Amino acid sequence: MAAQTVVPGTVHLVDLQQTLSVKHAKGGLADVVLVPAPSNDPDDPLNWSRGRKLLSTISMCVFITTTGLAASCVYSIIVPISRDTGLSINDLNAGTGYQYLAFGWGCLLWQPAAQTFGKRPIYLISLLMSIAITVSVPYVRTPGSWMALKILQGFVGAPIESLGEISISDVYFSHQRGTYMSIYALTLYTAGFLASVFAGFINDGMGWEWVQYWCTIWLGMGFVFCFFFMEETNYNRCSILNDEAQIASARSQSTPDEETQTQNDKSPNLQETAHAEQLENHTQLKRKSYLAKLKMFDKRRPLKHFWFGVLRPIKLMTFPIIAYCGFNYGASLIWYNILNATASLILSGSPYNFAPSMVGLTYLSPIVGTFLGSFISGKLGDMLVLRLARRNKGIWEAEQRLWLYLILVAVVPWSLIQWGVGAANGIHWFGLVFAMAVTGVSVSVGAQLAISYCIDTYKDLGADAVVSVMCIRNTMSFAIGYGVTPWVVNMGYQNAFLVAAFAGLAQVLTFLIFIKSGAQMRAASAERYRKEVEAAEKLGYGH
Known part of the structure; x- marks a missing residue:
């Protein structure tokens, strides 16, 4: 069976010879194979117009922005909260640590609920809660509360961690995903x-x-926007494994020259996932009306x-690549959490003595860094993928x-040092x-690379694999939120961040292990991957 030899994460992404009778991208990327393969249904999210896809992405971003603002608003005002409530800095930081723990493990319930009942209602319920x-x-006065x-x-905010990535993979092709x-x-x-x-400016002006x-x-405004403009992206399509027969048909319909045919025969275990005709018989090819798009729940499922979705992510943590992605994503977030936990302490204290509003204003600088990191890992990353695939005879690993x-x-090590x-030695605030x-x-580069590697490798396990990653992360x-304050206080800024810098360097360098051995790990997991996909298909689970 062809599907048994498929290596997850190996994709025929570029049709260099233009010989495969499969669906390709348009314009200057006409040699790029569309992965996953779209159906002929206009309501298949992969077939949505550019504007419809953009509105879906904007709606997702509105949810993430409003939920993220509420989750992160305490960092620059930890000192005034501690002063007014009597809660210690350690209590406040420990609370945010528990919050992040719940962000991850809450996905074990929210993600399968989204797969079963629809992503749109889960986004909306999360906002309301x-x-x-x-x-x-504001009424909290005790550590327990x-x-x-x-x-x-x-x-309740856990969908921010896992639904966004899957919503993107529902709507965009592999060469766009980065x-x-x-x-x-x-x-x-x-x-x-x-x-x-x-938070800093609001605290100074209003408390x-x-x-x-x-x-x-802001959460209320986000709910109203998403209710009227967020569309369901769940869509039942055949898995990558089931595309193999269609690819074989596409090859037989093509007429490559002898050199190309030989080259195709030598390309091992390709996960060539585009096809020429739709794989399912769709009875409704008419586009949904606006009122139909506002429907609260996806089609009924058992x-x-x-x-099945609750238990599956626990099993998937035993896949080495999924565990690695969770570890790397978690490490990237640790540096972000350390900065958040110490920013108010450092900048509010001597010799800087910043007011809360000025502490908050300093966060404009990581925003600039996040934009730069997102461009590197996103646009440049997609360009790198296509360039390396073309150099590798159209095959992308x-x-x-x-x-x-x-x-x-x-x-990573430079920024931590x-x-x-710098703080320990009182350098200028600009440093x-x-x-x-x-x-x-x-943070932005590390996070995006980790989640992309996971989804690129195990696309048909995407929703549940992302939950596994988030639980680990x-x-x-x-752990770091619970322990960062005593760690920094007991070791001092200089020693604590020197340890963090070298730990960060060691963590980043682990990518070389997967550059060397990742393909072998994927090949070794191919049979388990196939069984997981087939079990989900037999149950009718997954989108």
């Missing part, structure tokens, strides 16, 4: 950084309680789909995108602000 939590925060609210906030994954990462981290900017009230207002980690070999050692910008670059974030 976040409103109820955020408006309650603070912890409880942050755990609840993390749980660009739009970078938009997701840019939105996620920019929201976090902007929250600190807004820290109004930071929470404004977040509640409840066993939900429980998932590890090829990992070469962008070379940038982080220098960026500049921030921690710290510049370190924050460079941290923004490292956010468990690491919880």
Whole structure:
């Protein structure tokens, strides 16, 4: 059976000889094979018009922005919150650690719910529940109530961590995915950084309680926007494994010359996923009306789909590449969390003595860094993918995108040393602000590369594989959020950040292991991958 020899993450992405009778991209990318292969249904998200896709992406970004603002608004005002409530800095940072833990593990319930009932209702329910939590925060006065609210906030906001990536993979092709994954990462981290900017000024003018009230207002505005403009992206299509017969048909219909035919015969285990004709018989080819797009729930599916999706991510953590992606994503977020946890302490103290509004304003620098990092990992990453695929006879390997980690070999340790050692020695505030910008670059590049590698390798496991990644990532974030304050206080800024810098360097260099051995790991997991995909298809699970 051809599907049994498929190596996940190896894709015939560029049809150099223009001989395959499959669907290709348009314009200057006419030799690029469309992966996944679209159907002929106009309501297949892959077939949506550019404007319809853009509106879907904007709606996702509105959800991420409003939820992210509410989740990250305390970082620049930790000192005034501690002063007014009596909660210690350690309690406040520990609470955000629990929040991140709930962000990750909450996906175990939200993601299968989105696969079973639809992504649109999950986005909307999450926004409504976040409103109820955020408006309650100003009334917290005890460590227990603070912890409880942050755990609840993390749980109800968990779709921010996993639904965005899958919504993108629902709508865009593989050769576009890096660009739009970078938009997701840019939105996620920019929201976090902007929250600190807004929070500082709102605190100075209205008090820290109004930071929470404004977040509640923004969440309400986000709910209204998403209700009227967010469209369901769930769509039942055949898996990549089932495309093999169609590809064989496409090859037989093509008339390549002898050299090309020989070349195709020598290309092992290709996951050539585009096809010439639709794979399913669609009875409804008429485009949905606007009112139909507002429907709250996707088509009815058995409840066993939900429980299948709850348990599956736990199993997928045993795939080495998925575990690696979770570890790398978690490490990238750790540097972001360390910066957030120490920014108010460092910049509010001597010799800087910044007001909360000025502490918040410094977060404009990592926003600039996040934009730069998103361009590197997104647009440049997609260009690198196509360039390397063309050099590799049209074949793209998932590890090829990992070469962008070379940038982080220098960026991660430098930014941590500049921030921690610089603060310990009282360098000019601009040196710290510049370190924050460079941290923004490292966070956005590291996050986007990790999630893209996971989805590029196991596209048919995408939704549940992303949950596995998020559980690992956010468990690491919880650990650092719980321990960062005593760690920095006991070791001092200089020693703590020197340790962090060398740990960060070691973490980034692990990409070389996967450059060398990633293909073998993917090949070794091919049979397990096939069985997981077939089990989901037999159940009728997945989109």
